[in-house]
Amino acid sequence: MRSISQVGKQWSTALRGVSTAFGGRVGVRSSRNPRLVAMKAGGDLGQGGGSLQEKVEGAREAYAGEVETNFAENTLGNPDTEHIKKPPEKIKEIIGLAKKRCIPCEGKDIKALTESEADLLRKQVPGWKLEKAEGNSLRLNCDWKFKNFVKSLEFFQRIAEVAEAEGHHPDLHLVGWNKVTVEIFTHAVGGLTENDFILAAKINDIDTSDLTSKKKPKFWA
Known part of the structure; x- marks a missing residue:
């Protein structure tokens, strides 16, 4: 049975391939949208690095500092998993x-x-x-x-x-x-x-x- 680290390396390699095809980055929008917690192939674009699972899945939970900034104030979440993007008030x-x-x-x-x-x-x-x-x-x-x-x-x-x-x-x-x-x-x-x-x-x-x-x-x- 392959270890988790081996699976992680394979995922990381695959993500780097996709990253190269799209200009070297995957899901990079944080500079344009500071509310988006983006991930780069093989690591977190923000501070704090990221666990193996985060690197493999390409996303993570928000850090405490990010929550304090109210970065997701326009997102409405419902218990039935239906998430509605609230449009700007203007x-x-x-x-x-x-x-x-x-x-x-x-x-x-x-x-x-x-x-x-x-x-x-x-x-x-x-x-x-x-x-x-x-x-x-x-x-x-x-x-x-x-x-x-x-x-x-x-x-x-x-x-x-x-x-x-x-x-x-x-x-x-x-x-x-x-x-x-x-x-x-x-x-x-x-x-x-x-x-x-x-x-x-x-x-x-x-x-x-x-x-x-x-x-x-x-x-x-």
């Missing part, structure tokens, strides 16, 4: 659902989105979830919690201004004294259309920093 000024306008549905041949179509758009409106009403018609829902009753009603007012501007209106629910649920769907089709996700994106852009309680910092013993 891109919303150019493209995205929040830049679109709702269009009138009455008298037009507009059909409700299928569940798979709706789920694709849902990924563009963080915090919102798909739910089924009676007859399996889809709804878009999101929950908020505010400081008090007055702040909850103030959030309703801010949503109302957005809804009036778009000509598309959500269902607003106040549960207790500070919990808000917003439900959106297109009544004309009895389900979801792109309008609902456009409105959800615009609601997400509403500044609620003055309506919510400040989170207390956590202290560990």
Whole structure:
């Protein structure tokens, strides 16, 4: 049986071959993108070298210093291993659902989105979830919690201004004294259309920093 070191040498040789074919480097993007932890054939491009396994696999875990720099702040990881690359915040000024306008549905041949179509758009409106009403018609829902009753009603007012501007209106629910649920769907089709996700994106852009309680910092013993 071949030793691990022999396997490592063979992998290293193979990687060097690929490295030569691509100008002497494999996966070198760290100079252009400081968030990328890149590996070179036979070793780590960053500081600290790298173990045999790291050299063979061509990647490694981030060092503590790299984590402290927040180098991966734009990466959203999900427990189901679905990793979504979060686009830069400024891109919303150019493209995205929040830049679109709702269009009138009455008298037009507009059909409700299928569940798979709706789920694709849902990924563009963080915090919102798909739910089924009676007859399996889809709804878009999101929950908020505010400081008090007055702040909850103030959030309703801010949503109302957005809804009036778009000509598309959500269902607003106040549960207790500070919990808000917003439900959106297109009544004309009895389900979801792109309008609902456009409105959800615009609601997400509403500044609620003055309506919510400040989170207390956590202290560990």
